[in-house]
Amino acid sequence: MLRRMVLAAALVLAFAPARAEDRFITIASTTSTEQSGLFNHLLPLFTQATGIGVRVVAVGTGQALKIGQQGDADALLVHDRAGEDKFVAEGSGFDRRDVMYNDFVMVGPKADPAKITGLKDATLAVSKIAAAKAPFASRGDDSGTHRAELRFWKAAGVDVKAAAGWYRELGQGMGPTLNTAAAMNAYVLADRGTWANFKNRQDLTIVVHGDKALFNPYGSILVDTKKRPADKAADAKIWHNWLTGLKGQAAIESFRINGEQVFFPQARQ
């Protein structure tokens, strides 16, 4: 009996949590901010300054908004202005603030079958891809990037639902979509941060970037406090203020991927 109790105690000790964070908030955010490494850069600075840990659940913007709506996160950092405004309007969250922007890039095969390299007009680029019936890999997952991509097709007057064969809806996150695009040498719309950090590029390269319409603004929103425990709401407010304040903005400004700046602070002081 005693031996069994010792064994049980040893097991409990071995599996005790690595570090006990008694004070933390949960943020639902997008794969682009997590996979680019931005959170790895920001969170230690924030935690050091405030003593508040931040747990990030990185999903597509559509799912992040849903998590917020359910009251399963304290704050959101997402990128789909229309979806964000709807979220606030329906009372799921409040105090939406500009945080930063990055930009989308059109990535495609070096052989460039649609002849769009160097174009400064993303809408023209997608209509040329459609005309050439060149393979295009779409996120197809209701993420912020997917929603942005659909706006370009709409502007170009291309009905992708009717596109036979060349338009492929993957229903995957940014990384898996880039993996698939690399494997089938397809064009794909990606956020610059994920692309800069992406290692399995194979024959893909940036073909179109710099169009104003490719700018991709991120917003921070606090989740309706009635849906969250009171102490979480107060800490989430501290995060919200830090992120959009001088220190957070400076931290975003200083973030680099292989020497390249991909996120630009945008909060109005």
Next chain:
Amino acid sequence: MDLVAAFTTALGLVAGFDAELLGIVRLSLLVSLSAVILAALVGLPLGAALALSRFPGRGAVVVLLNAFMGLPPVVVGLGVYILLSRAGPLGPLGLLFTPGAMILAQAVLVLPIIAALSRQVVADLWDEYGEQLRSLNARPWQVALTLLWDGRFSLVTAVLAGFGRAAAEVGAVMIVGGNIKGVTRTMTTAIALETSKGDLALALGLGLVLIAIIAAINGALFALGSWAKRSAG
């Protein structure tokens, strides 16, 4: 080329005793082992009870239980997510995005496997020893305990099958755990994450480490089993 890189990465990870990797391995084992223990505590008696009892509709229950061995992890994850969400019935527990939620989801996933396999083991033993036990006038719970003990070596395989399922799945823990760095990131969700970052060598390297750990656990249990069989004569 990626394969060679993966092996080198795996060796480097193990040799380097990377603190983050150690935390991830520990969490994976904690979650999967706890889930299997939980599922075995419920599943073994449940399987035995189902093997020994007779009631109308029993056949349907057995078929359903066998079918649930194939529950898709994502579906289980989604179901547990809806239960544990703040907006759901168990929301006030605040379990979502914690290891507790992951243990619960994997236990649900593993329970039908352990229950269905142990039902089969106990039913087979009953066919063999039923007459004897009946003549001894044993009470139902005594019969169940006797047969579970008699079948212990086969039941270890049932539990191992459950552990394999738990350790290998990614769909359920991804949804209810959220793959939060340092809190709910396990081997499988880390592999999914590195794959999506396009770091295929690191992803495959982590996969090799995971396979090695599962093999080590199975090996240890196998050795323990043969030792027990020998000493049992």
